[in-house]
Amino acid sequence: xxxxxxxxxxxxxxxxxxxxxxxxxxxxxxxxxxxxxxxxxxxxxxxxxxxxxxxxxxxxxxxxxxxxxxxxxxxxxxxxxxxxxxxxxxxxxxxxxxxxxxxxxxxxxxxxxxxxxxxxxxxxxxxxxxxxxxxxxxxxxxxxxxxxxxxxxxxxxxxxxxxxxxxxxxxxxxxxxxxxxxxxxxxxxxxxxxxxxxxxxxxxxxxxxxxxxxxxxxxxxxxxxxxxxxxxxxxxxxxxxxxxxxxxxxxxxxxxxxxxxxxxxxxxxxxxxxxxxxxxxxxxxxxxxxxxxxxxxxxxxxxxxxxxxxxxxxxxxxxxxxxxxxxxxxxxxxxxxxxxxxxx
Amino acid sequence: xxxxxxxxxxxxxxxxxxxxxxxxxxxxxxxxxxxxxxxxxxxxxxxxxxxxxxxxxxxxxxxxxxxxxxxxxxxxxxxxxxxxxxxxxxxxxxxxxxxxxxxxxxxxxxxxxxxxxxxxxxxxxxxxxxxxxxxxxxxxxxxxxxxxxxxxxxxxxxxxxxxxxxxxxxxxxxxxxxxxxxxxxxxxxxxxxxxxxxxxxxxxxxxxxxxxxxxxxxxxxxxxxxxxxxxxxxxxxxxxxxxxxxxxxxxxxxxxxxxxxxxxxxxxxxxxxxxxxxxxxxx
Ligand SMILES: Nc1ncnc2c1ncn2[C@@H]1O[C@H](COP(=O)(O)OP(=O)(O)OP(=O)(O)O)[C@@H](O)[C@H]1O
Ligand SMILES: [Mg+2]
Numbered sequence: 268x269x270x271x272x273x274x275x276x277x278x279x280x281x282x283x284x285x286x287x288x289x290x291x292x293x294x295x296x297x298x299x300x301x302x303x304x305x306x307x308x309x310x311x312x313x314x315x316x317x318x319x320x321x322x323x324x325x326x327x328x329x330x331x332x333x334x335x336x337x338x339x340x341x342x343x344x345x346x347x348x349x350x351x352x353x354x355x356x357x358x359x360x361x362x363x364x365x366x367x368x369x370x371x372x373x374x375x376x377x378x379x380x381x382x383x384x385x386x387x388x389x390x391x392x393x394x395x396x397x398x399x400x401x402x403x404x405x406x407x408x409x410x411x412x413x414x415x416x417x418x419x420x421x422x423x424x425x426x427x428x429x430x431x432x433x434x435x436x437x438x439x440x441x442x443x444x445x446x447x448x449x450x451x452x453x454x455x456x457x458x459x460x461x462x463x464x465x466x467x468x469x470x471x472x473x474x475x476x477x478x479x480x481x482x483x484x485x486x487x488x489x490x491x492x493x494x495x496x497x498x499x500x501x502x503x504x505x506x507x508x509x510x511x512x513x514x515x516x517x518x519x520x521x522x523x524x525x526x527x528x529x530x531x532x533x534x535x536x537x538x539x540x541x542x543x544x545x546x547x548x549x550x551x552x553x554x555x556x557x558x559x560x561x562x563x564x565x566x567x568x569x570x571x572x573x574x575x576x577x578x579x580x581x582x583x584x585x586x587x588x589x590x591x592x593x594x595x596x597x598x599x600x601x602x603x604x605x606x607x608x609x610x611x
Numbered sequence: 612x613x614x615x616x617x618x619x620x621x622x623x624x625x626x627x628x629x630x631x632x633x634x635x636x637x638x639x640x641x642x643x644x645x646x647x648x649x650x651x652x653x654x655x656x657x658x659x660x661x662x663x664x665x666x667x668x669x670x671x672x673x674x675x676x677x678x679x680x681x682x683x684x685x686x687x688x689x690x691x692x693x694x695x696x697x698x699x700x701x702x703x704x705x706x707x708x709x710x711x712x713x714x715x716x717x718x719x720x721x722x723x724x725x726x727x728x729x730x731x732x733x734x735x736x737x738x739x740x741x742x743x744x745x746x747x748x749x750x751x752x753x754x755x756x757x758x759x760x761x762x763x764x765x766x767x768x769x770x771x772x773x774x775x776x777x778x779x780x781x782x783x784x785x786x787x788x789x790x791x792x793x794x795x796x797x798x799x800x801x802x803x804x805x806x807x808x809x810x811x812x813x814x815x816x817x818x819x820x821x822x823x824x825x826x827x828x829x830x831x832x833x834x835x836x837x838x839x840x841x842x843x844x845x846x847x848x849x850x851x852x853x854x855x856x857x858x859x860x861x862x863x864x865x866x867x868x869x870x871x872x873x874x875x876x877x878x879x880x881x882x883x884x885x886x887x888x889x890x891x892x893x894x
Contacts, residue, residue, distance in 0.1 A: 502714045505682050509708045510731045510779075511701055520727065524718050604759060605718050 325599040332595060336588060344384055351376050351383065382574045387581065390574035403575060407561065407582045414545050414557040415586060417473065421480020422541040422590075426534060428481065429488025433526075434518065436489075437496040454486050458544065462551040471553035479548030483540035491533030495526025528605070531598040538590040546583060558583045626694040628783060628815040629656040629679060634688035636674055636841075647840035648674045652688065654834060654843065658782075661809055661816045663826035663833045665872065671841025672819045673787050679817060680706050680785050693782055700783075704732060707776030707814070711788040713768035715760040715775075721747065722756040725775045732779055746774035749808055766797040770804070777812060784809075784816045791821060802828055806855055823876070827868045828855060835875040845875040 352358070354373035359366050375381060391404035432450065436443040458479065465482075466475045499521050507517045549559025558579060565576040634652035637645040649671040656662050664672045677683045678690060681697040692700035700706065715724050722743055729739040747753050750770040760768055769789055776784060790798040802825055809816055820826050826833045827849055835845040849868055851859055859865055 500714060502710050502712065503716070505677075506708060506710075506714060507731070508682060509680055509701060509706045510728045511704055512731045516731050520730070521716070524716070527718075 325602060329592070329595050329599050332592065336592075347381070347384060351381060355381070379570075379573055382577055387574045387577045390572065390578055395575075403578060407558070407579060410556055410558045410561045410579075411582050411586045413554075414542065414549065414559065414583075415590065417476045417548070417554075417557065418480050418541040418545040418590065421477045421482075421544060422484050422534075422537055424477065425481040425484025425537060425541065426488050426530075429485040429533070429537075430492050430530070432485070432489045433492030433496055436493055437522070438514070438518075450486065450489055453482070458483065458547055462548055465548075466551045466553070471551075473552075473554060476545055476548035476552040476554055476557075479552070480541040480544035483544035484537040487533040487536045487540065488530060491529045492526055495529025496522045498529065499525045528598075528602060531594070531602070534594050535591055535598070538594045539587040542583070542587045542590055558586070627655040627691070628658045628660065628693060629654070629817065630689075630691040631655075631675075631679070632689045632691075634675070634678060634690060635686045636671065636678060636683070637686050649678075649685075650840035650842050652841075652843060654846075656815060656817065658815055659813060661818065661829055661831045663818045663820055663830040664836060665820055665823065665826045665833055665876065666836030666841070667838050667876070668821075669841075670836045670838035672836060674841070675836075676785050676787050676817060676819055679783075680708060704779060705782045707779070707781035707784045709769075709772050709776045709784070709786040709789045711791045713760070713765075713772040715768055715771055717760050720757050720759055721752060721763070721771050724760065724771055725778050728775060728779050734779070742778050746778045747771075749777070749811070750774045750804065766793050766801060769793065769801065773805070773808070777808065777814070780812070780814075782814060784814045786816065787819045788821065789818075790825070798822070798825065803857070805829060810854060823869055823872050824860070827851075827865060827872060828860060833868075833872050835872060837878065844878070847872050847875060 350373075351369070352367070353369055353376070354371040355369050355376035356378045357366065357368045369376075378386070391407070392402055395401050395403050395406045432446075436447060461482065462475075462479055465478050469475045469478060496518075503521050503525075504517065507521055512520070545557065546559035546562065549557040550563050552559075554560065561579045562576065562583070565572070565579055569576055631652050631654040634649060635647070636649040637647045639645050652675060654662075664675060666672055674683070678685045679692065679697060681690075681701040690697040692705055695703070716727065719727065725743045725746055726739050729742060734742070743756075744753070747756060750773055752767060752770055752774065755763065755767070760771070763771065773789070776786075790801050793801065805816075806829060818826075818829060820829075828851075830849050833847045833849060834843055835847065836842065837844045847868065851862070851864060851868070
């Protein structure tokens with residue numbers, strides 16, 4: 268049958284079937300796309316589910332992600348300071364005998380616009396406000412934890428909604444036809460336009476923020492889970508049919524497990540999305556704390572202390588990265604036993 | 612059926628394990644025409660028989676097997692399994708299926724893979740454990756319970772698939788080129804194993820293969836098919852004595868039967884007995 272012919276033979280081995288299709292879930296996730304309407308386009312460029320990788324590679328993937336991120340941060344810092352070195356305000360450090368006058372001058376590289384990284388770092392150790400005990404660093408850690416808590420709730424709710432929607436859609440053509448276009452359309456509404464409406468509907472407070480975080484989470488999970496739930500080997504489904512298995516059993520024992528690598532790919536996207544959603548939602552949501560609130564405040568104090576805003580932005584980015592890595596670690600843990608790459 | 616019978620009397624005629632009458636199958640093609648995959652298939656398989664289907668690629672062997680297993684519907688004709696319609700037989704869990712690829716679930720251990728049908732069919736926990744062990748011992752993989760599929764060779768994976776198909780003791784085992792992807796040595800070893808299992812489990816087997824030696828060695832009957840449209844051209848009785856061993860493969864009768872099947876595949880019918888049978892099958 269034609270689907271057997273699609274994958275090429277693996278490097279020669281003795282008792283090895285000629286294709287990599289011996290096991291369920293070993294199919295090419297892109298090529299095996301089931302009809303998903305336009306939704307496919309959205310994730311067409313998303314990375315392949317890492318379920319295709321050997322288990323040990325998944326841990327290695329985590330380590331590699333950390334190393335790559337570190338390298339990226341170092342590189343970004345070099346570009347940042349290099350830009351200032353070329354076109355910023357004069358560097359005056361008489362205590363170490365270093366004075367430098369950049370050859371060019373660009374507004375965006377001045378200390379007001381783009382503070383030195385060490386000025387941002389030292390601002391972390393200073394009090395948040397002139398006459399307060401708490402340091403900026405301590406304050407931002409508290410704010411980050413608060414935002415993370417909102418994001419985490421939104422992430423969990425969004426993931427469950429995404430999974431439930433996908434499960435309904437793959438079981439009913441009618442529901443898929445009727446609602447998938449709306450799911451996609453929902454994502455074309457800019458979150459900044461939606462946030463005030465949500466606040467009007469649900470009142471100011473945690474709930475509104477969580478809804479906004481959920482809104483940014485459920486979509487990638489829906490799309491990826493739809494694809495994952497339809498990724499099962501057709502012969503595995505025939506096998507279940509020959510057992511006269513119920514729809515629920517097919518779902519529980521074949522489709523859902525097969526979708527897990529796909530769902531994790533989406534959860535990594537959703538992790539950062541939920542943080543962004545929570546931060547954006549905090550302003551209109553009117554919650555008393557959190558990074559979004561801090562960004563609003565420090566934005567107003569920008570003239571007197573640009574470092575505070577920059578520090579908040581960096582902490583927000585780190586929070587997103589941390590959440591991403593946590594999900595990736597969970598993925599590596601949960602899928603550690605699963606391996607499809609080697610046939611036989 | 613007779614109502615009175617002494618213990619020494621021969622068994623009353625048992626209803627066929629599989630009875631195919633005038634089975635047709637055509638598939639719609641894109642341009643509005645149809646491909647006739649099977650036409651006029653009549654075949655009776657008795658309980659405990661081991662019947663092989665052999666024929667050129669595309670002659671409808673898999674299609675026929677899938678019709679018997681109620682995975683697809685015939686376009687015409689009737690399919691009876693153990694005296695019931697195929698659909699009812701599937702609901703009664705009469706079928707064990709083995710495909711060319713093992714189709715194991717890579718998130719399940721060997722043990723859990725074999726347990727899958729038992730979970731679906733709600734066997735008790737104790738019964739599940741007992742049968743999983745028994746089946747894995749049967750395919751000589753008792754020591755690999757907690758391995759994952761990727762840790763096994765292709766032949767071992769296929770043996771797990773066989774254990775899984777047998778775990779719920781189906782009345783009928785449907786195998787579609789189960790060893791097609793394996794090398795000759797492994798295939799011969801697994802052939803012997805399948806015969807041993809068949810003798811122990813008393814199931815009826817329908818076995819699709821491309822290999823003439825395999826078909827002759829395993830079967831009680833070989834059904835030869837031809838393509839376009841797929842139909843049965845000959846049925847060769849394999850009268851080799853049971854149990855069959857490696858010596859069987861070296862007997863003169865074995866070679867004669869291999870030749871007979873090969874000639875049938877080429878469209879030539881050698882022995883007159885076979886010709887008579889074939890005419891019966893076609894007519
Ligand atoms: N789902 C389908 N749709 C259309 N045509 C089909 C379908 N399944 C099978 N066919 C056609 O039916 C014919 C028989 O196919 P089948 O897979 O049964 O052959 P086969 O004897 O098993 O071949 P092989 O030995 O290569 O496995 C082929 O011509 C094939 O093109
Ligand atoms: Mg076939």
